[in-house]
Amino acid sequence: MKYLTGRAATALLFLCLAVSPLFAGNSYDRTFREASDLMAQGELDQALSVLQNIPPPSGDEEGTAFISARMQSARIHASRNDNGKALEACREVLNLYPDNSEALNFEAALERKEIPRWRSFLADCVKFLPVLGKGAMMTLLLVLCTMLISPFGGLLIALGRISTIPPLSGLCWFIIWFFRGTPLLLQLFFIYYGLPSAGITLSPMLSAVIGLGLNYSAYLGEIIRGAIQSIDHGQMEAAKAIGMNYRQAMFRIIIPQTYKRLMPPIGNEFIALIKDTALVSTIAMVELMRSADQMFNTYFNITALVLAAIIYLAMTTLFTFVFEKIEYRAGIYEQR
């Protein structure tokens, strides 16, 4: 048995050797093999001169070997930080095949390497910032719209929740339960992709504002309810004692006292909101995240994402300071 296997293997080997010239044809396999052997031994100069032996294709000859050889040379030059010679090799290919993507990409990469890192970063900034800026404006618009809507929505939900009318408080409980209990992404999908089947088609911007507005109203509703209920019950009694009705007592006495304690949790929510707006990139809205993603996918350049992160940070920082300022102003009466 062992004997038979050995014989078969030997036969197979001979067969392969016999057939191989048929496949190699007129190729430069041996040259490449020689070059890679030399490279493995560290003889880069010799490898380069061997690769140089492969001439440009003449007539209708195929140029694959030539391209491979020159690109290989370019890589060797680049690995020795000889960008000039590497570029030369690249351009040799591009002269004959101007559309060759490998050569084009390698040339671009080499050219980037030629200029200092900070300058290439600046160049990227100049390239990406106008697009990202536009996206950031959309994000900001979306954030401001939601910030304007959700406190009022939240107040309505909070007042509904603490009202003594059972259907109203039940409805508000349901709204909070639903919007807090399902993912924002799902709600956005439902509004943008789902509502059209019910005959309601909304623009991405409107869908985003409605989705974020409802979601944040639900969250703020609970925060506002907590703040209202945390105000000393004596305040309501004192307001009633001078003859105020419920509405007057709420809006003149109770709610103004909640502002200071509302600011930290609402600030928190709004910071989360700035980042949550990135979710609306999924419903065809071109805001900061989407712009950054597009840039990244077009240029494979991480700078686009870095810049987007910086813009998000700038926005959250700005709002953090604004909220701190408002909190301070809202609580000024408590200072002794």
Next chain:
Amino acid sequence: MSKDNEPLLALEKITKRYRNIVAVNRINLEVFPGEKLVIIGPSGSGKSTLLRSINLLEEIDEGVIRFEGREVGYTTKNGRRHHDTPSAICALRAEIGMVFQHFHLFPHMTALGNVMEGPLTVQRKPSEEARRIAAGMLEKVGLSDKMDVFPATLSGGQKQRVAIARALAMHPRIMLFDEPTSALDPELVGEVFETIHKLADEGMTMVIVTHHMGFARELADRVIFMESGSFLAEGTPVELFGANQTNERIRSFLNRLI
């Protein structure tokens, strides 16, 4: 004060229960215009509950409250008791001033703002007039110099005087004081008593719940001793605090306080 007048406030068989505890038990009370009535008694005897029932901060379970002869708070239709409309209840409260043990000043408003709030929001007076009324009331309680100050910076006594001014700004027909000095440091009690005295001298009708027997003796036309939701004794200060008080319960209560 003469008892021939119509009573300003009349309570008939008022009962208030908390679950199965009877806080106020079938109490009858008449307060006449200009009268100074002081209610004393141990903690938990229902004094505060009774006081708070008068301006409907507590919902009573049984009985009738009459203010200037008309029934307030509840209407009886076909043998069933209904709440008055919210606006009727607010109108009643606007005529009854109330001062709380813990002041309950509005912390987000200045002293002047606190006093203006009633005339401005409830009586819908123009802000200039409300400001004038409020400034006058603050002057009356001796706090003209604290008008633009927030409550957080005031002492307890000053806070309570602002609270009194806030109630007075509504020009109430009657003032209710719910232990107005119990939350104050002893040295601040005097200024609040002084203010209440001044008010009494002007002829304000008042019902005061207090633990300060000296104050009660000085000010009251009539003193009521309350215990377990009922009136145990009622009379002039001399009758109640006098040496010939025979009721053992009242004497031991008074002895403990003095």
